[in-house]
Amino acid sequence: MNKKIKSYVDLDVYQRSYNLSVIVCTKVIIKLPKEEKFDLVDQLRRSSKAIPRLIAEGFAKKHQRKGFQKYLDDASAETNETIAMPNQRYLF
Numbered sequence: 001m002n003k004k005i006k007s008y009v010d011l012d013v014y015q016r017s018y019n020l021s022v023i024v025c026t027k028v029i030i031k032l033p034k035e036e037k038f039d040l041v042d043q044l045r046r047s048s049k050a051i052p053r054l055i056a057e058g059f060a061k062k063h064q065r066k067g068f069q070k071y072l073d074d075a076s077a078e079t080n081e082t083i084a085m086p087n088q089r090y091l092f
Contacts, residue, residue, distance in 0.1 A: 043081075
């Protein structure tokens, strides 16, 4: 069934990224060591929250193909950062 997209909230990618940011902020971050509070935790919180925000902001520029694409590219970059960060703490 095709659902008409009226708002960024109707986008599956927005809904999934929002739900994952909630999981990162409420379940993943609390399991990290306290010594990571001001470095890894802070950056992980910011990058995970940025993903749905960038999708929403980009949707507002959907009439500009390149504008929308730029925000989707930025959201993709934040996604990669969010995925890579928890593994980084084991390197140092």
